[in-house]
Amino acid sequence: MIKKGNCVASFEQHLNVSVITTGLFIVPLSLSNTFDTQASLIALSLGLLGGIFPDLDSDNSKPIRILFKILSIFFPLLFLIFLQLKMPLLYILVVWLGATLLFHFGVFKFFTLITTHRGIFHSIPMALFIALGVIHTFLYLHYPQLQALLFGVFFFFGFIIHLLLDELFSINALGFEIKKSFGSALKLYDKENLIGTTLLYGGIGFLAYNLHLKQEIYHNFFALIQQLHFY
Numbered sequence: 118m119i120k121k122g123n124c125v126a127s128f129e130q131h132l133n134v135s136v137i138t139t140g141l142f143i144v145p146l147s148l149s150n151t152f153d154t155q156a157s158l159i160a161l162s163l164g165l166l167g168g169i170f171p172d173l174d175s176d177n178s179k180p181i182r183i184l185f186k187i188l189s190i191f192f193p194l195l196f197l198i199f200l201q202l203k204m205p206l207l208y209i210l211v212v213w214l215g216a217t218l219l220f221h222f223g224v225f226k227f228f229t230l231i232t233t234h235r236g237i238f239h240s241i242p243m244a245l246f247i248a249l250g251v252i253h254t255f256l257y258l259h260y261p262q263l264q265a266l267l268f269g270v271f272f273f274f275g276f277i278i279h280l281l282l283d284e285l286f287s288i289n290a291l292g293f294e295i296k297k298s299f300g301s302a303l304k305l306y307d308k309e310n311l312i313g314t315t316l317l318y319g320g321i322g323f324l325a326y327n328l329h330l331k332q333e334i335y336h337n338f339f340a341l342i343q344q345l346h347f348y
Contacts, residue, residue, distance in 0.1 A: 134282055135168025135275050136161070142274070145345055146267070156264050160271045163251060167275025170247070171239045171283075189221035237307040239280070242317050248273035249324035262334045270338075277303075 143160050146152045152160060173185070193216030237243060252269035256262065280303040306314040 131168050131172070131279050131282060132165070134278060135165050138278055139164025139168070139271060139275055142271075142345070146341070149341070149344065151263070151267070151341060156268075160268060163268055163272040164275040167244070167248075167272040167277075168279050170272075170276055171243075171279045173238065185225050186221065189217050189225060192220055193217050237310045237313045237317060239283075240304050240307060240317075241277070241280070242305060242314070242321060244273050244276035244280070246317055246321050246324065247276070249321065249328065252328060253324060262330050263337055266330065266334060266338055 139161055143152065143157050143164075146160070147154075147157050193213055248269040251272045252265050255265035255268050260268070284303045
């Protein structure tokens with residue numbers, strides 16, 4: 118039986134599950150000295166961000182609107198740090214405030230206009246695309262290749278956990294009911310946006326093709342996976 122109803126996990130549930138699952142995998146990486154304190158905090162933040170990122174296309178959620186405002190302040194600040202502009206503090210403050218307003222009333226408003234909830238943004242390829250972008254970003258910042266790869270994996274992991282949680286909330290196992298939203302989260306393409314899907318896969322191909330990691334990094338990554346004990 119298929120029915121309509123409350124079929125998504127709440128913002129708080131996504132947040133809690135992301136923190137717990139991400140933290141669970143950070144502990145053994147810290148104990149093996151793969152992550153220091155800074156890397157552990159970055160991985161936790163990325164796992165947490167990935168866990169709530171799919172809902173950025175939700176226009177009506179109050180927590181998401183708050184997150185938009187935080188990102189509007191954070192991204193311009195990060196941009197200024199990367200540019201390392203040598204300007205008086207007053208000028209930096211003006212540029213920062215101007216960029217924040219541009220992000221909030223320009224970039225994010227445009228983003229909400231072109232996206233629909235549970236559209237292409239709410240999919241597996243989007244998780245992979247952003248995760249690859251995360252890896253490229255940390256490689257550009259000269260982080261060790263293994264750490265950069267793991268940072269991307271943590272974001273991807275948090276994102277997929279979000280999609281899985283949404284799918285689980287689409288099933289009522291006790292009542293043998295499947296809600297109408299089932300299959301709209303954990304998907305490989307958006308049938309309503311085939312052009313966007315094609316462009317997304319093109320972006321994945323481009324980022325993957327230009328990801329130049331040493332072969333030993335992949336060996337070290339899978340060696341770490343094998344060292345994890347689940348029981």
